């Protein structure tokens with residue numbers, strides 16, 4: 001099936017009086033936001049509403065959410081838009097040219113199937129997937145583009161490119177550790193970003209993270225195994241996201257650091273990915289592809 005047809009049409013923000021969503025699809029790519037009332041969902045809705053390059057055509061929440069049936073404008077402290085939060089992913093995603101999804105791994109797997117059926121670009125910000133769940137995204141990517149990244153910000157993706165280079169330049173006398181901090185509500189660890197940085201460092205050494213990753217430490221762990229990559233996670237307060245990739249040798253340390261202070265950076269990246277994906281064929285992509293890094 002041709003990826004350039006199907007769901008990839010055009011739409012406009014909100015509906016004009018007497019206009020159907022089909023009429024509105026003439027101008028800009030139509031975006032569906034999942035996890036609409038979440039921390040990221042609200043950021044994304046606000047940015048799509050503010051964009052003149054895309055139109056919000058749907059918003060999804062889990063069944064039972066108090067937000068189902070309410071206007072998305074209310075979610076972001078704005079006037080009514082005509083777009084209501086829905087708990088019907090089948091009908092909502094059928095209208096999309098792109099689905100921007102920051103929810104949970106199981107919800108994302110279900111959305112991936114529907115986005116593939118609609119031939120819509122699926123931008124996945126969700127983290128916390130296990131290897132089996134990542135493998136289960138593959139069938140959907142045969143029908144439409146999936147753009148997935150543990151961190152959608154420009155800064156972290158630049159740092160990831162740098163991590164690969166630094167790891168390639170430093171030998172195993174330099175121990176690699178990733179330390180990350182996030183707000184008290186975060187449910188997965190290590191963070192998606194920590195895993196991105198760890199994977200890039202492993203690649204720089206010509207290995208995979210699966211091979212080099214050391215299990216979380218607790219109790220009498222024994223001394224560090226040379227060449228491994230370790231992860232530590234801090235959870236507390238309202239920390240948006242902080243990551244240190246540490247290269248530690250005898251007598252010196254190199255620390256690559258990213259500090260996020262505003263979730264808008266992630267939403268900005270996700271919108272960019274949704275637009276970038278519009279003329280791409282089926283397959284799995286990441287933010288490094290979007291940013292050309």
Ligand SMILES: NC(=O)C1=CN([C@@H]2O[C@H](COP(=O)(O)OP(=O)(O)OC[C@H]3O[C@@H](n4cnc5c(N)ncnc54)[C@H](O)[C@@H]3O)[C@@H](O)[C@H]2O)C=CC1
Nearest residue numbers: 035037038039040061062102107125126127150151152266
């Ligand atoms: N890749 C990136 O740049 C970033 C990724 N994230 C990731 O995004 C995810 C969400 O983060 P937050 O917004 O902070 O979490 P959150 O808990 O505030 O929001 C998640 C939302 O998804 C909704 N949801 C759950 N199941 C659903 C379903 N079946 N259908 C529709 N909605 C459903 C929840 O009700 C909730 O409103 C996490 O995995 C987080 O790690 C967060 C920030 C940046």
Ligand SMILES: O=C(O)C1=N[C@H](C(=O)O)C[C@H](O)C1
Nearest residue numbers: 127150151186191192193241
């Ligand atoms: O859950 C979050 O908040 C964040 N999650 C992503 C991750 O797991 O790395 C990105 C960012 O750090 C915020």
